[in-house]
Amino acid sequence: MRNVVWVVMVSGAVIVGCGDDKGGGSSGTSGTTSSTSASSSGGDPQPAGDDAGGSSGAPAPQAVPAPTMDRLVKMGGALHVMWVNPASAACDAIELERKADGEAFAVAYTLGGSIDNKHDGQATKDTTYTYRTRCKVGAAYSPYSNEIARNPMK
Amino acid sequence: MSGGVSSIARLTSVVALSLGAVLLACGASDEHGHAHQPGPVVAPPTGAEAELEALVPVPNKSQTPGVVEVDLEAKLGRKVYGDAPETEVWTYNGTVPGAFLDAKVGDRLVVNFKNALPEPTTVHWHGVRLPAAMDGTLAMQQPVPAGGTFRYEFVLKDAGLFWFHPHMRSDIQVQKGLYGALRVRAASEPESDVERVLVLDDIKLERDGRVSETLDDNSRMMGREGNTLLVNGTSNARLTVPTGGVVRLRLVNVANGRFFKVRVPGHTLRVIGSDGGFVPRPYDTETVLMSPGERYDVLFVAKGAEGSEITVMNEPHERGHESGMRPASPLMKLRLGAPRATPAPPLPDAFAPIERLPEGPVAHTVTLDEKPNANGDYVFTIDGKTFPDVPPIVIPNGQVRVWEVKNDSDMEHPFHLHGFFFQVLARSGVATPADRLLWKDTEIVPSKGSIRFVARFDEPGSWMYHCHILEHGELGMMGEIKVQ
Structure with missing residues (x-):
């Protein structure tokens, strides 16, 4: 798996994201490409305005910054995930996604917006688990965080 | 467009x-x-630097020699931490840290306590040897209700640095700011040019400035750790010291869960005291490791060029679950001011010996552990049980007893004993050198290790022992001793 950084322009707005080149989309995303799976809106393109704030005159929406994965600690035969939430945005919720070797990412936990860690008592097999998070603000999602991986048995 | x-x-x-x-x-x-x-991981200090003035003692209301009488009110207050929005804090006498109490050994301390908080509380006098009824635990005292009062009164038998805090819902009440220092001066104190009591804490603030009360998985496991380090309630403290002068720092860790490992770069610290006063044989160290509740008393001669600054650091410490991977964090600054007029005197290398309690066979063994419950949440146990289901230990009044505290968990736990000092005889089977015997009331129990200690239980009543990671204590890692 390689990390891919992508840049797109939608109606004058710049959206930058990242994902793996397998395109392991999260649940709820409609596309299968890297860019779609890591969209800042979680698959639903965000409205974007021009310099004048779009045809409605409303300010252009701010892109939601992504959390940053910090550490993945072995704890009690399972894994404990820690990340850093974006300083510049108050998340309404945090989605923590997990995948085991050979599987696709799926949402494992939906957490309060200020939570920055989770003990994953289900990650107990002798396999490598990979995690990523994203921040939800209103209906918008941040890009996914970086990924972090570990085997709880090793 | x-x-x-x-x-x-x-x-x-x-x-x-x-x-x-x-x-x-x-x-x-x-x-x-x-x-x-x-x-x-830890937000850097924000806001303007603030000179660290000496804590100001609460005025003594008593005119009677040997009596220190103070008013102590637990009440709401407001405080600004760095650049964060204003925070509602819980205070003793309106400040965080709370009221600073200052007395001499042998004084009778009288505290007229009033609870102006919206919920019940108590005041526990951490490390002070006193009658059990004054210890502020629910084993011996009804909670002081909102609007209620209580008179604490006891003789200060020991010199040293102590502190006080609630002993109910302590993880929340302490986190909100309810803690204060109690300095008890000895008849003779070592010479220094600058002395400061440094109350070390951290705080986790929500975006709107509120103190976070969230008990997430990390807080449950490690104790709440804040995103801002505080020295005497300040996130960016600076202390001006004379160049070449003798600096005395009296440290107390009042954090819920954070261990502090204090280093003054370029300086060796001479440890002259700990929980129970002066150590008989001071020793030198590069870092001072302090679990929640512990105190250390250090001296050093400030070296460097006049006008330069030294950033005091909190170094990483592996206390379990890979917590030592954190980077070092700045704690405060020392600014080297006008030089001392004469060369600094030698630092003390001896204090009065302490009574060595007789050793004997282990009379009581307790085992600390952590394990997930049926919901997957971690619980913290003593002998497989959580308080109040931990059977009390009964000890006849006046007995000297040897304890072994085992730790089967994957992290260190600070073991705190109320009402009595103890002497650590061995750590994980390694005997304590005779010249390192100290009076302690809080001691780190190594992960997968143990401590063996001896104490004299000579005050009747019910006394608590517990992990001083406050979340662990509140979640059940606590037991009771009945001295009768």
Whole structure:
């Protein structure tokens, strides 16, 4: 798996994201490409305005910054995930996604917006688990965080 | 829609900034689950530097020699931490840290306590040998209700640095700011040019400035750790000391869960005291490790060029669950001021010996552990049980008893004994050198290790022992001793 950084322009707005080149989309995303799976809106393109704030005159929406994965600690035969939430945005919720070797990412936990860690008592097999998070603000999602991986048995 | 060069330049900037942010966020992890570009874990101190003045003692209301009488009110207050929005704090006498109490050994301390908080509380006198009814635990005292009062009164038998805090819902009440220092001066104190009591804490603030009460998985496991380090309630403290002068720092860790490992770069610290007063044989160290509740008393001669600054650091410490992977964090600054007029005197190398309690066979063994419950939440146990289901230990009044505290868990736990000092005889089977015997009331029990200690239980009543990671104590890692 390689990390891919992508840049797109939608109606004058710049959206930058990242994902793996397998395109392991999260649940709820409609596309299968890297860019779609890591969209800042979680698959639903965000409205974007021009310099004048779009045809409605409303300010252009701010892109939601992504959390940053910090550490993945072995704890009690399972894994404990820690990340850093974006300083510049108050998340309404945090989605923590997990995948085991050979599987696709799926949402494992939906957490309060200020939570920055989770003990994953289900990650107990002798396999490598990979995690990523994203921040939800209103209906918008941040890009996914970086990924972090570990085997709880090793 | 505007256009032209400015828009293109701005677009380029946006792309560059966004790309940079995402490149940071897209960093991969290594095989040990460590992100390559971890974000800040502890927010750096913010706001203007503040000179660290000496704590001002609460005025003594008594005119009677040998009596210190003070009013102590637990009440709501407001405080600004660095650049954060204003925070509602819980205070003793309106400040965080709370009221500073100062007395001499042998004084009778009278505290007229009033609870102006919206919920019940008590005041526990951490480390002070006193009658059990004055210890502020629910084993011996009804909670002081909102609007209620209580008179604490006891003789200060020992010199040293102590502190006080609630002993109910302590994880929340202490986190909100309810703690204060009690300094008890000895008949003779070592010479120093500057002495400061440093109350070490951290605080985790929500975006709106509220103190976080969230008990997430990390807080449950490690104790709440804040995102801002505090020295005497200040996130960016600076202490001016005379160049070449003798500096005395009296440290107390009042944090819920954080261990402090204090280092003054370029300086060796001479430890002259700990929980129970002066150590018989002071010793030198590069760092002072303090679990919650512990106190240390250190001296050093400030070295460097006049006008220069030294950043005092909190070094990483592995206390379990890979907590030692955190980076060092700045704690405060020392600014070297006008030089001392004469060379500094030698630092003390001896104090009065302490009574060595007789050793004997282990009379009581307790085992600390952690394990997930049926819901997957971790619980913290003593002998497999959580308080109040931990059977009390009964000891006849006046007995000297040897305890062994085992720790089967994957992390260190600070063991705190109320009402009595103890002497650590061995750590994980390694005997304590005779010249390192100290009076302690809080001691780190190593992960997968043990401590063996001896204490004289010579005050009747019910006394608590517990892990001083406050979340662990509140979640059940606590037991009771009945001295009768």
